[in-house]
Structures are given as structure tokens and as C-alpha cells.
Amino acid sequence: MLLAGGQGSRLYTLTEKSAKPAVPFGGKYRIIDFPLSNCVHSGIDVVGVLTQYRPLELNEYIGNGQPWGLDLMYGGAMVLPPYQGKTADWYKGTANAIYQNLHFIDRYDPDYVVILSGDHIYKMDYSAMLKEHIKNDAVCSIAVINVSLQEASRFGIMNTDENNRILEFEEKPKHPKSTKASMGIYIFNTDKLKSYLIADEADENSSKDFGKNIIPTMLNAGERMFAYQFDGYWRDVGTIDSLWEANMDLLGEVPEFNLDSDWTIYSRNYTLPPQFIGESAVIDNSIITENCHIESRIENSVLFSSVTVEPGALIRNSILMSGVTVRAGAKVDYAIIDHDTVIGAGAEIGQEKGADGKRPAIAVIGSDLNVPPGMKIGAGEMINEASLEAKFKTVG
């Protein structure tokens, strides 16, 4: 069960028109491609995708699940939107979202349910986690990743014994006792999951959330719950900074996160021609994909499909999403530009790294905008249609 209803409000204009799991990542992917591809490689071929916030783009993207090989006669990928019914309504929390779709789980009658979120970038074999879950004779297993002690107070932290059995769960503790942070990936025995969800639903004081309600309740009841240690790359890309940083992790001599492996990340690809690198192009440490036409300098950047960069432009430390055009002489540094936006000739987006060596804040330009020639948009500015218009009026 893939929770994909998140709004991702800290991504500002990038999630104005679509849900967070539909946010593009890494040149040709969307965030949701990672958990979906992980499911396929882990042998999970019944995947319910729970949507709520701005579902149109996500529904269209998932379609019948064909890009992930999840268009099956039995099972496959299914979008599970909120619905109206006697007891049904908008999803009130992560637990309530699963509760409202218990009939879907019943239909396939699995022994175990894997709960995932569509917010993270990682490659993980859920079948290895399930194996350990069974070996531990666990009722619930929670994947955890080691974070630094300073970071630990931003996460849900598991305190475990030497066998990884969870003794205590603390949501965002001020004084963390361990560095095992929950990755929001749970495996439950189906019958236990059902009984706790039904009980939680009846509790009027509950906020119907796995982390806040279900997990603590189960721990208090003394259920066998285990942490599953994950050592690979895992990033929450819920903020502009973390999204930018995770994209930059794809670059470098040996990228921190290597997309290129047998663990293929599948995505909905449209047939586009190869990229054309022109006469005046100078490319350094960047990833570029189909149908791009590059005629200028590109450094430390991630370019999605069909990006056109005209001669004399300069792109640095930036993420340019599908269909972006950068006109001659424009400068883009430390910026994220959403799809189909045109940066006019000579415009300046973002800011160079200063003499102090500190990275400037990331400028973000929304989708389908026309940034007029010569306009300056500073570091950390968030531009959508309204703010662009306002800026245009004041600048003239």
C-alpha cells in the first residue's frame, strides 16, 4: 500500500498543481517511481496507490501501471482515491487511508501488508525485509536508517534491544536515545494490521496516523515489533533544499546515489529523440536526457527531457525540468526551474556562490511561466504565476 496523497507543501510551487509523489526527480523520474520500482524488484505485484491531494497528474502518470510492468490481469497497480460511502470520506491520516481500503486488502487476502510512502528516494529490497520479518516472528517491522545524533530529533526514532526488537518509539525526540530513524516503511501481519486499524478508527481521540497512533498503541500492547536496518542511500525530498541536494547526489566522479544498476528504476517514458549536443556546448559534471538541445555551458546540473539551452547561456548547479527553454545569454545558478518554463534572453536566475563559500539559497521558478528577458530573480526566491506578474509590474 503506497501512500501517495501527500501535499508536499514545503516544495511550494512545485506541488501547486500536483502531489508530492509526482514531483520529477533525477532527469527522467518522479519520486513515486522509486517505491514502485522497488516493489516490482521485490516481487510485489499487487500495489494499491492511495491518492488524495491533486491526484490528476499522478493518476495519469500511473495509468494502468504498464511502465512498471504492473498492468496485470490479477493485481497490478491500482489507484485508490478517497470515495464517498456510508463510513467513507477524505483520508484523515495515514492509518485512516489504509482503514478505508481494507476491502482492497481483503480482496487479495495477503499474509503481509507492506506500507510505503511516496516521498523518498532510495533503492530497497522489501523482500529481504519481509524475510527478516518472518524470521523474527514479528507482528510489525519498521525499516530504519542510521542518522546523525543531531539530525535524530527531526525523525521518528526507534530504541531497540540488541536483537533489534523495538522497545520504544519517540516521534521527533528532543534528546534522542538512538539514531535509528524510521523510514516510513512498515510490514504488518495482515490480521494484526486490520484489528489495530479497526480499533484505532473507533478511537475518537486518535489522529489516525501510523507514527502517532498505531505504532505506539501496538508497542504498549507488547506486540513483537522489530526494526529492520537499511544501510543504502535514502533521502526524504520533502523540502526544496533536500530535493536539490538529492539531485546533486546523482553527480560527481562517483555519485553518492547511482541510478545505473541492475535495480532499474522504471518510469513512464515517452519516445523522444536522443539528445543533441551542439557546436558551442561545454558540459561538465551533469546528467542530460532525451531530446535536449544544448548549445552552451552546463555545469553540475540535472537536465530533464526536451530542455533547450541556447548559445551564450550558463547553467550551473541547477535542475531544469522537462521542456524548459533557456534563451541566449541567460544565467541560471542554484535554481530549480519547473517544466515548460521559458527563461528569457539575458535573464538571471539565482545567485553565484559567494566569496564566503556558502551555498546560496535555491531559487525556484514554477511551471509554464515566461520569465521576461533581462529579469533578475535572486537567490531563494519562489516564483509562481502571481509573483512573477507582481515582480514584472514593479520592475517594469
Place this chain on the structure above:
Amino acid sequence: MSAAGIIFSNLHEAHITELTKVRTMAAVPFMARYRLVDFPLSNMINSGITNVSVITHYNYHSLMNHIGSGKDWDLARRNGGIQILPPFITAYANNSNSLYSTRLEALCSINHSISNIKDDFIVLCDCDCICNIDIKEILEEHEEKKADLTVVVQKKNVTDEERAKFTIIEADADGHITDAFTNSGMTSGEKHVSLNIMVITRQFMSNMLADTMAHSYKSFTYDIIGRYKGSRNFRIHEFNGHYSAVDSFVGYFNQSMKILRTESIREEIFGNKNRPIFTRIRNSVPTRYKTGCIVRNSFIADGCIIEGTVENSILARNVKIGKNAVVRNSILFRNTTVGEYAELDYVLSDKNATIRDGRHLSGCDALPYFIDKGMNL
């Protein structure tokens, strides 16, 4: 008006044995991410033809692998879609097991499939027709003129050396075909040459095939166009866009380079939003340009990792160019690995080739250096 399509997957294999000894012509890679069959297939789909048969001969494994269920072309359909027709050979067919050698024999060999076609028109196309053409327009003209056969032609200055490669079509001012011939001794100069794309009315096709089998006809040009041209309504349709066929290994190389060099041709073939060229989806990762790379005037597919220099070249998927390697004027097929300090000029490497560190290989525009599939140099 509805039409079915038939694609000949191999008629000109002998032209380019370097690339066709391991695969059928239709599966020959082209322009970094395509295979030749993608062009006729896409032209048909973009003209609303969704019932397509591909006639195969030998070695069609890589073609089947490429096409799969036809999903990537939206040709996995309940009705119609794509079907691959393997050679009709059975253990007990006595003497009728010979493989076809001409277009007409190929059509006779799939007569049982053709007789199941319900569409009014049939579009025939060779697999090495590299163009982006609106077949719908030709079908409409064919129907309006009540033609039995429409042959797509292009004006071309045919030299003495080249004339053996072409079927030359002569027509009157109204576009009626008056003659058709190949390899004639008197035909240099500006001529209409056949692009091996044609539309045939289904009824005429079945009559024609019955006649062909009864009389053991062999040649489409001589036996069909030649014999029927007086009694039937045969027409030409002139196409003025970019067109290239594969007539030789050097020709293949130079055609590719011409498309790479000419923005207007790239734009015409690949940039038409209403008529995209479809191909198999492979989920390759984006191409990574590492620090120290120099890349210019090149057409590059996804999945490559480039650390060296690449100029005027076409790189297919998952090509790796090592540090300080220099690749110029070359076409590298999928999974080619070029080692550090290797230098390539006018090289065509087939799939999975490895050029080790420090190797220097050079051909010239008249004779590119060819590296076999899987070779380790």
C-alpha cells in the same frame, strides 16, 4: 477508409552484410536509439494504420525482441495491432519450402494472412525507408483517384553508377504510371525513383496475387507494374521530404552522418510533434557527462557515461567513453566501451564492442573502420 500495413523486414539485407549478418535489416540500429523498422512503423501509426504485419526471413530474433508485444508503438491491440509473420515453412510441405527472394514472392508467401485483411487498402513499405511521411495524405489521394496502385516516388538525379540501385518510374503529366524499370542502360539524368512505399487496393492485391501464383510471376516491377500498367490505374505520388534508404555500408554511415550534420533534416524527421518516431522503451538512465569531457555536435542516447572527447558522432545507449579517449566522426552502437586514451576516427562499432585503453583506430569517410558485434579490441 481503413488501411493495413505490411513491412518487408529484409529485402535489402545484402546491401549491408556487416550489420545484417547478426540481425535482420529491420533490426539494424539507426541514429542512436532507433532501429530501421521504427521509421515505417511510426509512419504507419501516425497515419492511423493500426493493423501491421512484418514479413520476416532469416534471423528475426532481434526484431522480435525489439518489437515485443508492440506496446511501445501502441500496437498491442485486441483487433489488429502488430504481427510478425515468420517464413512459412513446415516439415511436410514437400517442395514448397523455398524462402522468397523478391517482394512479390514474399507477398505470395503470406497470402493466407493477406486474405484475412478486411481493410480497403494495403500499404507496403520496406524497412529501410528513413523518412517522416504522411501516408494518410497518400491514401486519401489514392482513394480519390480510384487508383489500384500508388507508388511513392522522389525526383533524383540518377547517375550511371547508381542506376542499378533504383526502380525508375515514368509517369505522364497526370501522374499515371507509363513505365517502370530497373537497371536499364539508358536512364541517367533526373528521374522519378520508387521509394519502396506503396498503396494497393485490397481487391487488386488479391487478384494480383492469384495471378502471380498461377503464372509464377517473380518481379513486382516487371510482372505487376509492367503487365498491368495499361489496364489498371497505377499512379505515382511525389514525396519531397528527406528520404534515405540503406544501399551499402558506406551509404549507411554517410546517411547517418548527414542527418547528424543537418539540423533541418533532424527537425523534419524527429521534431514533428504530430508524427513522432516511436521505438522500444528501455528505461535507460540519463547520460552522465563527467568532469573533463568535451562533447560537440553529437547525437547521444540515454545511459551513456562520457569522460573523454566526443565530436561529430552518434552514440547509442549505454556507451562508455573513458578518460582522455577521443571519438570523432564515429557511430557507436549500444554498450560499446571505449577505454582511456583510445582514439577513434571514422569508426562504426557494433553492439557490445570493447576498444581497450590506448587503441587507435581510424577509417575514412569513404571506408569507415568496422568493429564486429561483441569484439574486444
